[in-house]
Amino acid sequence: MIMSVPEKINVLWFLPTHGDSKYLGTQEGGRQVDLPYLQQVARAADQLGYYGVLLPTGRSCEDSWIVASALIPTTERLKFLVAVRPGLQSPTLAARMTSTLDRLSSGRLLVNVVTGGDPKENGGDGLFLDHSARYEVTNEFLDIYSRLLRGETVNHKGPHYRIEDGRLLFPPHQDGGPPLYFGGSSDAGIDVAAQRVDKYLTWGEPPQQVAEKIARVREAAAKVGRTVSFGIRLHVIARETTAEAWSAAEKLISRLDDSTIAEAQKVFSRLDSVGQARMSALHGGRRDRLEISPNLWAGVGLVRGGAGTALVGDPATIAERIDAYRRAGCDSFIFSGYPHLEEAYSFGELVLPLLPTAHPVKGRGAVNNMGPFGETIAGSYRPRASAS
Template sequence: MSIIERDALKFAYWVPNVSGGLVISNIEQRTSWTIDYNRKLAQIAEASGFDYALSQIRFTAGYGAEFQHESVSFSHALLESTSTLKVIAAILPGPWNPALAAKQIATINHLTGGRIAVNVVSGWFKGEFHAIGEHWLDHDERYRRSEEFIRALRGIWTEDSFTFRGDFYRFQDYSLKPKPIDPQPEIFQGGSSRAARDMAARVSDWYFTNGNTPAEIGKQVDDIRRKAAENGHKVRVGVNAFAIVRETEEEAKAVLAEIIEKANPDAVNAFGHEVKNAGKASPEGEGNWAKSSFDDLVQYNDGFRSNLIGTPQQVAERVVALKRAGADLILLGFLHFQEEVEYFGRHVIPLVRELEAAEAAQKVAAE
């Protein structure tokens, strides 16, 4: 593998296994939460140069998401429909015990040649936890539980007789067989708070952050990588973005304006109330969504802030700017997933690869 291939930016897309698409808007979205639509989408993404797909976990309806398929089983179905795409299954500590998750993922790992990964979601929606009878923890306690969850997963997957004494989970001489094939399943997590970043710097392979400018992403990357280095750990960074790529910048901006104009204000404000409370619940008050505007919240994870809105050339240049800021992966949402994933793969990813090759050549020439 060449240096360029090894350092190439990765691309992922949000799996629409939840109805309503990726924006809280009444604009037409030619996107479906059904398995047939998603199987075809996964095949399109794989053929278009995408590396990962990220399934979503929700237990209750809300904010335009009336229907939700369960993430692990849905991820397995997508893996069975593809051959190289990796699928990241979202798992929520509380509803999931690490013993169950470890066994599920190990089995899917064997069935799919090691293409399953997990995204450990610490949780932000108090109402959802109450609805399903799960105990709600304070902000930093949720991350402490998630860290124990990840440590338990790794121990179960790698040790023959795993013993663990945590505040949330206990294991005594537990041995899982078969263990996942190497390399071990990658573990992703999200968040922007101090607790989230510190957890990633200790235990996670990948850290997802909400959409933002390259300057703001760079601050998070510098912080988390400095902390990780102090722990003798390495973590890669994924950045959320909502892509609107059209032949002209005017067309792309018009689509964005229509999405926001047709936003469902009641649903956006209700979502904003919940997530801002979650963000402000961190001790420093700087968790995800703490500073998001109404327009930002129309896209669930601040995807508009990454500004991948314009022509293929403009978007490719902005993607590479995020890479320069420290992003290793771009996690993408779209309005019309099948058509736009294919368009992005045909018109944007090749330009990104050209820009990456040109920058790599400049570095070599400068050495």
């Protein structure tokens, strides 16, 4: 099979609706995440030229649909990657929500299909299905949901859903509905991805492992006559020098104690997520083996579930590491960093202009501002320009 390497990429940022901090695993340096702060992060991402933002989902987060609805009027171009939850929502209700937000945002909605989750949290939401059954539900859900968004009238009787005369009166802005993003490392997850979604997401494993996973998903999609594009979810610590970046990485976990790490790893070990198991195996909960690939650091995963790795370095080095994932097949990159407002600027100003983005970014003609760029000198003089 011929591997397709994307020429251009889309770069997204992350909205920390579960909280933000300067230090992981402690209240020290914690920051209140209210609507004004989320507006700051979203506006920064919009102005810097990020393609969109990911909104997380789960009981530790503010509701992603409501947050996106509140932020769309305060931004201009930014897209919002918002989650649907098979098993927690009916496919018809989710389709109406999707169509409404897509229409009211003039097509700035992306949809993240989330099947996994902590079994205890799922139980708190009334969902008591095992891993295999959740993916069966997801497959059936997406069949109904996608047909509705394509404008079909749906009559369906399956093992999990019964729909009679299901239809949308108000179509989405995007023809056929927003693109579907999805992640799942198990056989069942890859099977759903091959049949139903537009973009398969992976967490930040080393490039070779990501390439192997992409090849596996691409082959599964080809067997059912489909093609799928690919994205990756990573944290980032970008500084002017690599030494500064590694110092910032160490500072981020400098308040973590061993008991906090052990407790977090205990929680992760009870999950039935294959992707989470792969993340945890990268570092084993140990502080002495965190650089798992050149400039790929697993320190975030000591206490954070899901995406647990960060690219660490100077702008040129990070751009080079990103390009390795592009060559592996990724055309979409979803980044985050602590604190999310400051790191959005650090990455957005230092690294984003170096990347082959499919969308305009600040520093490459996206901003029509005659200056001055930088602080005016002595009240009268513009700062001197220097070649980058």
